[in-house]
Amino acid sequence: MNSLDIGEVAKLSGFKASALRYYEKLGLIQPDSRKGLRRQYDDTVLDRLALISMGQSAGFSLDEIGAMFQDSGQFEIDRPALHAKADEVEQHIRRLRILVRALRHVAECSAPSHAECPSFRKMMHEAPQLEPLHKKS
Amino acid sequence: MNSLDIGEVAKLSGFKASALRYYEKLGLIQPDSRKGLRRQYDDTVLDRLALISMGQSAGFSLDEIGAMFQDSGQFEIDRPALHAKADEVEQHIRRLRILVRALRHVAECSAPSHAECPSFRKMMHEAPQLEPLHKKS
DNA sequence: TATTGACCTCAAGCTGGCTTCAAGTTGCAG
DNA sequence: CTGCAACTTGAAGCCAGCTTGAGGTCAATA
Numbered sequence: 001m002n003s004l005d006i007g008e009v010a011k012l013s014g015f016k017a018s019a020l021r022y023y024e025k026l027g028l029i030q031p032d033s034r035k036g037l038r039r040q041y042d043d044t045v046l047d048r049l050a051l052i053s054m055g056q057s058a059g060f061s062l063d064e065i066g067a068m069f070q071d072s073g074q075f076e077i078d079r080p081a082l083h084a085k086a087d088e089v090e091q092h093i094r095r096l097r098i099l100v101r102a103l104r105h106v107a108e109c110s111a112p113s114h115a116e117c118p119s120f121r122k123m124m125h126e127a128p129q130l131e132p133l134h135k136k137s
Numbered sequence: 138m139n140s141l142d143i144g145e146v147a148k149l150s151g152f153k154a155s156a157l158r159y160y161e162k163l164g165l166i167q168p169d170s171r172k173g174l175r176r177q178y179d180d181t182v183l184d185r186l187a188l189i190s191m192g193q194s195a196g197f198s199l200d201e202i203g204a205m206f207q208d209s210g211q212f213e214i215d216r217p218a219l220h221a222k223a224d225e226v227e228q229h230i231r232r233l234r235i236l237v238r239a240l241r242h243v244a245e246c247s248a249p250s251h252a253e254c255p256s257f258r259k260m261m262h263e264a265p266q267l268e269p270l271h272k273k274s
Numbered sequence: 275t276a277t278t279g280a281c282c283t284c285a286a287g288c289t290g291g292c293t294t295c296a297a298g299t300t301g302c303a304g
Numbered sequence: 305c306t307g308c309a310a311c312t313t314g315a316a317g318c319c320a321g322c323t324t325g326a327g328g329t330c331a332a333t334a
Contacts, residue, residue, distance in 0.1 A: 007280070007281080019323085021282090021283090022321075022322060022323090026321095035330095036282090036329075036331070037283090038281055038330080039281085039282090042252075044258075047252070047257075047258060047261045051236070051261075053232075054232050054239070057229055058233055061320075062321075077243065077244070079244040082243055083240070083241065083244050086236075086240040086241050089237050089240070096191065096194060096229060096230050097230065099191040099192065099223075100223045100227055102188060102191070103220070103223040106205075115184070120184075142310080142311080143310090143311075144310065144311080153293080154310095155294080156291085156292060159291075159292060173300055173311085174312050175299095175300080175301080175310080175311055175312075198291095199290080276334090277333090277334085278333090278334105279330100279331100279332100279333105280329105280331090281329080282327105282329065283327095283328085283329105284326095285324105285325090285326095286326105288321105288322085289321095289323105290320095291319095292317105292318085292319095293316105293317080294315105294316085294317070294318090295315085295317090296314095296316105297312100297314105298311105299310105299312065299313100300310085301308105301309095303306105303307095303309105304305105304306090304307090
């Protein structure tokens with residue numbers, strides 16, 4: 001069988017059933033069919049949920065995520081927009097790498113305060129103006 | 138001069154003044170002094186704010202971020218905990234790399250649906266059980 | 275065929291992270 | 305020394321993203 005109950009999808013994906021219903025209301029996922037009232041999902045929903053989860057990790061709103069993976073319907077998907085999103089994520093990754101270094105630094109460096117550790121301050125500025133990310137004006 | 142008004146910190150950091158006051162209430166930052174009522178910041182606050190911003194990108198709550206960078210006060214900072222956080226961020230980065238590949242794939246692949254593109258589905262499962270990240274129970 | 279546990283809907287409630295508002299204070303240019 | 309822009313506080317408001325609750329339905333086991 002290929003048909004999953006909402007509870008099974010929940011278990012497999014790590015999302016709660018209530019979240020799955022919420023995503024459905026937002027148009028992010030859809031059950032394949034209903035058995036009585038009960039939603040039945042195809043297992044491709046798990047891929048979609050994995051993407052949603054990654055999109056969230058990348059800081060995208062559910063609406064943005066919806067817009068990205070609305071492959072359905074459109075003849076022409078918006079390739080440049082998707083590459084732009086990918087670029088954003090790569091930028092994001094660069095910041096996270098600095099964070100990793102900062103965390104490991106703080107764990108190891110024994111300068112009395114990081115404000116006084118020159119290598120720390122230098123590190124903080126290797127990422128000179130890595131976007132505000134503080135989105136709205 | 139080394140002494141910044143809240144408005145200057147706002148401009149330099151990209152955070153709004155209201156957010157800076159909010160962070161202060163949470164204990165994440167602190168002005169060096171006051172000139173009358175007005176907060177005066179040392180420019181090391183900018184490093185701290187950069188860390189806060191990166192921590193947020195990594196999906197940490199403000200409380201967690203506060204806990205991480207409470208270098209002050211403690212004799213012994215919790216090195217293992219910091220390395221554990223760094224590990225989390227690295228895990229996070231791995232997921233984001235998959236997202237980049239997924240986005241570029243969707244932008245380029247012309248299979249009728251991604252559910253039907255085997256290389257897409259395979260990619261989705263290269264990250265077998267990359268943590269729930271769906272934090273609370 | 276009766277029970278039961280997993281599902282259903284819809285509305286209201288909650289949390290984190292800020293922003294906005296109202297009313298007041300103050301440093302500094304003119 | 306006046307005016308005003310930039311600050312101050314505390315409380316209330318707002319949005320995204322869910323969760324919870326009440327009351328109901330239904331499929332499958334005993």
